[in-house]
Amino acid sequence: HGKTPKDAASVRATHPIPAACGIYYFEVKIVSKGRDGYMGIGLSAQGVNMNRLPGWDKHSYGYHGDDGHSFCSSGTGQPYGPTFTTGDVIGCCVNLINNTCFYTKNGHSLGIAFTDLPPNLYPTVGLQTPGEVVDANFGQHPFVFDIEDYMREWRTKIQAQIDRFPIGDREGEWQTMIQKMVSSYLVHHGYCATAEAFARSTDQTVLEELASIKNRQRIQKLVLAGRMGEAIETTQQLYPSLLERNPNLLFALKVRQFIEMVNGTDSEVRCLGGHSPKSQDSYPVSPRSFSSPSMSPSHGMNIHNLATAKGSSTHFSGFESSCSNGVISNKGHQSYCHSKHTATSLNVPELNNINVSRTQQVNSYSSNDVDMETDHYSNGVAETSSNGFLNGSSKHDHEMEECDTEMGLQ
Numbered sequence: 001h002g003k004t005p006k007d008a009a010s011v012r013a014t015h016p017i018p019a020a021c022g023i024y025y026f027e028v029k030i031v032s033k034g035r036d037g038y039m040g041i042g043l044s045a046q047g048v049n050m051n052r053l054p055g056w057d058k059h060s061y062g063y064h065g066d067d068g069h070s071f072c073s074s075g076t077g078q079p080y081g082p083t084f085t086t087g088d089v090i091g092c093c094v095n096l097i098n099n100t101c102f103y104t105k106n107g108h109s110l111g112i113a114f115t116d117l118p119p120n121l122y123p124t125v126g127l128q129t130p131g132e133v134v135d136a137n138f139g140q141h142p143f144v145f146d147i148e149d150y151m152r153e154w155r156t157k158i159q160a161q162i163d164r165f166p167i168g169d170r171e172g173e174w175q176t177m178i179q180k181m182v183s184s185y186l187v188h189h190g191y192c193a194t195a196e197a198f199a200r201s202t203d204q205t206v207l208e209e210l211a212s213i214k215n216r217q218r219i220q221k222l223v224l225a226g227r228m229g230e231a232i233e234t235t236q237q238l239y240p241s242l243l244e245r246n247p248n249l250l251f252a253l254k255v256r257q258f259i260e261m262v263n264g265t266d267s268e269v270r271c272l273g274g275h276s277p278k279s280q281d282s283y284p285v286s287p288r289s290f291s292s293p294s295m296s297p298s299h300g301m302n303i304h305n306l307a308t309a310k311g312s313s314t315h316f317s318g319f320e321s322s323c324s325n326g327v328i329s330n331k332g333h334q335s336y337c338h339s340k341h342t343a344t345s346l347n348v349p350e351l352n353n354i355n356v357s358r359t360q361q362v363n364s365y366s367s368n369d370v371d372m373e374t375d376h377y378s379n380g381v382a383e384t385s386s387n388g389f390l391n392g393s394s395k396h397d398h399e400m401e402e403c404d405t406e407m408g409l410q
Contacts, residue, residue, distance in 0.1 A: 008038070010050045010126035013138075017043075017094055017121055023154065025147045026123050027091040027104075027137045030065070030084055034131030037083070039065045041090050043101065043121040053126035061114050062126065063090065063103050070113045081110040089144045092123065097154065107144040179204060190217040228257035 017024045028041050040053035042062030055062025055071025062071045065084040069077025084090055084105060091104035094117065101114040125134055137143065167174075179202045186195035192213050199205060215238050222231035232253050235243060243250040 005052065005056070005128070008051065008053045008126055008128040010040070010044070010052065010054055010124050012044055012050070012122040012124040015122075016046070017096070017123070019096070019119055022095075022097055023147070023151055024094040024096065025091060025143065025145070026139075027089055027143055027145070028125055029089045029135045029137065030086050031133035031135055032131055033065065033085045034127070034129045034133070036129040037066050037085055037132070038128035039084075039132055039134065040071070040124075040126040041065075041092055041103075042071075042124055043092070043094065043117070044124040045118065045121055053128060054124040059118065059121075060124070061101065061117070061121075062124070063092070063113060065090075072114055080113055081105065091143065091145045093145075093147070093150070094121070095154075097158075104145040107146070109145070187213060190220065192217070223253075223256075226260045226263075228253055228260050232257065 030039070033039070038053070040055055040062035042054035042060070044054050044057075044061070045059035048057050048060050052060075053062060053064065053071075054060050055064070055073070055077070056075050058073045060071075060073055063069075063080060064071065064077065065088075067077065068079065068081050068083045070080035071077045081103060082105065089104075089106050091107075092101065093104065094101050099115065099117045100112050101117055102112045103110045123136075123138075125136065127134070179198075183195060183198055183202075183204055186198060190213055192210060195213070196210070215234075219231055219234055219238070222228075222234060232243070232250070243253075
């Protein structure tokens, strides 16, 4: 029935007062004071008992309407202001600049009620007797109290404090230091035009030559584009001793270069310009030169195994290479030589001489291989004139060839 403090109950806001808010204000309109008008308006911390009016418990603060007392974490109130009843508008203002709180009644300030407030307090309203009705306003409607004027007053105070702060005779050094920091940032990140404009506006000189900035920009773009081989080469040309003094940096660039080569996006992915005697297909290779596997001694077939019986036709098998994402794959490429004469005997030394001759011929092609450097990039994918790379894969048109060379086996 609201005759004892046990009948009281409070409700608080969902969120606490923001710590970054300099001044926080809300108002509560008393729609009906109910039977006795035992109402409290104030603040409370999280965890405070909500079955009591604000101000009675620790970390709780309230202004009560039945006696006009203020309660600061205590059941015993202190005289503060007038009582309030139906139709009155009570405001509560929290000043986070000096950690104080004051109340207003119908647009008039009642003075400071609490000092040394802790952070993270919630707006709270408590009721006790039947028939009490209140309406809270957190800014959805215009306030009765001129909070804007109060905020302007405090802005003026803060600005005056800043203006009175002693700077001393070294006043100009602060601006110079800040300007140098900004200029250094722009130069470091390669913002050439901005650095020049800033230097002109502040009467400074750019700390680094424009050509050096553009050189660093060039290397940066190569790295971001995945063209690690060109980036390393350009760095060695422009800064000859840089990578020698920083082996860890060179190692990191080489690791990234290997990754880009596997992905088929590095400019080091090249294709040889060599051709087999019967084929016009080129052989893609890795950046490190190696002999074409198509007829190398390690991949060639033992010529002795070609002789199976008298009258048998001789079959030479080679390989044709293609690359996809920088990985070499071998596909069978066959040349058939049909004998138009019946073989009566097999001269093994002569066949060995043929094998040696073909091996030397292939090796001569390997030594004259031409590296095809990728010059054009589209979405990080290399394109060459001899082999078109699409999404890191190559396209070759392979054709089976036959020769009508007549061989007489004796």
